[in-house]
Amino acid sequence: AQSVAQPEDQVNVAEGNPLTVKCTYSVSGNPYLFWYVQYPNRGLQFLLKYITGDNLVKGSYGFEAEFNKSQTSFHLKKPSALVSDSALYFCAVSGYSTLTFGKGTMLLVSP
Amino acid sequence: DAGVTQSPTHLIKTRGQQVTLRCSPISGHKSVSWYQQVLGQGPQFIFQYYEKEERGRGNFPDRFSARQFPNYSSELNVNALLLGDSALYLCASSLRDTYTDTQYFGPGTRLTVL
Numbered sequence: 001a002q003s004v005a006q007p008e009d010q011v012n013v014a015e016g017n018p019l020t021v022k023c024t025y026s027v028s029g030n031p032y033l034f035w036y037v038q039y040p041n042r043g044l045q046f047l048l049k050y051i052t053g054d055n056l057v058k059g060s061y062g063f064e065a066e067f068n069k070s071q072t073s074f075h076l077k078k079p080s081a082l083v084s085d086s087a088l089y090f091c092a093v094s095g096y097s098t099l100t101f102g103k104g105t106m107l108l109v110s111p
Numbered sequence: 112d113a114g115v116t117q118s119p120t121h122l123i124k125t126r127g128q129q130v131t132l133r134c135s136p137i138s139g140h141k142s143v144s145w146y147q148q149v150l151g152q153g154p155q156f157i158f159q160y161y162e163k164e165e166r167g168r169g170n171f172p173d174r175f176s177a178r179q180f181p182n183y184s185s186e187l188n189v190n191a192l193l194l195g196d197s198a199l200y201l202c203a204s205s206l207r208d209t210y211t212d213t214q215y216f217g218p219g220t221r222l223t224v225l
Contacts, residue, residue, distance in 0.1 A: 032210045043115075043201055043216040044154070051211045090153050094210045097167025098144070099203075101153030 002027040004091045006102035013081045014110050021076040021105045023091030032094035033074040035065055037087050038104075044090065050074060061085070081109045113138070115204050115217035123223045124192050132187045132220045136204030142166075143185040144214060145177055146201040154201055160185055161208035189222075197224045 003026045013019045025031055032051055036044040048059025055067045065076045074091060086109045092099040116135045124130050136143050142161040146154035156169040160179035179185045183204075189196055199221050203214035 034213070036216070041221075043218045044203075046213055046215060049211075049213060092153075096210065097159040097161075097208055098156040098169065099146075099154075099214060100156070103151075103153050 002093050002095050002100050004033075004093050004100060004102040006089075006091055006105045008105050009103075010106045010108065012108050012110065015083050016080055019078050019081045019085070019107065019109070021089050021091075021107060023074045023076065023102060024072050025074060025091075025093050026072065027093055027095070031067075031069075031072075031074075033065075033067065034092040034094065034099065035059065035063070035074075035076050036090045036092065036101075038090065039087050047076070081107075083109050083111055085109050115202055115215055117200075117202050117217040117220050119220060120218070121221045121223075123225065125225050126192055126194060128192050128224075129188065129190045130192060130222060132189075132200050132202075132222070134185045134187070134202030134204075134217060136183050136185070136202075137215055140204035140206055140215075141183055142205045142208045142212070143179055143183065144203045144205075145185070145187045146203065146216075147171075148199040148201055148219070150198075157187070159208060166208050192224045194224050197222060 034049045035047040050067045091102045144159040145157040148154040158177040159167040163179045174190045199219045201219045203216045205212040
């Protein structure tokens, strides 16, 4: 069975500082990994995905993610956080006909 | 282009009732998936349909059923509602049903069971 783990319930960062939201995964076979963001009372918005190729994936709104096969990790990063980045972030792994999500990490960016 | 749309936005039902939730995918998308998101948790997979056929089913009781129509829209039905069915129900669409296709989510239907 496939799974993802987001070890932090909440990440706090000051505006302008770099941010990292952690994700580790467990799959048999090739990992296909996704990041989504959810704002209050909204659905999930797609940020980026790793399928194959370059380990550094660039996505929407200045976000990027680093795939590390040896550490089975797919951490989400942004060089300079904005207050508007405050939201709930989900890592997910794709399997046949389904996405399996982590429990989510709340990102709070303070002014 | 319009994104994934869901209706209704909010719904309040009582235990034992039945509910139908509706989803229209992005134009050109042939796959629709349904997820349940309970407060404080990540979405849990319920069903996937592709070209009107069920391609996957999550660990949910038979009270949950779904279908996909010729225009690729979809309905999720839940019978004999329980308090624990209260959740945000998310619909997602994708071009196909492969591992690498991106699923795009709608705003969800908030179901409250009293």
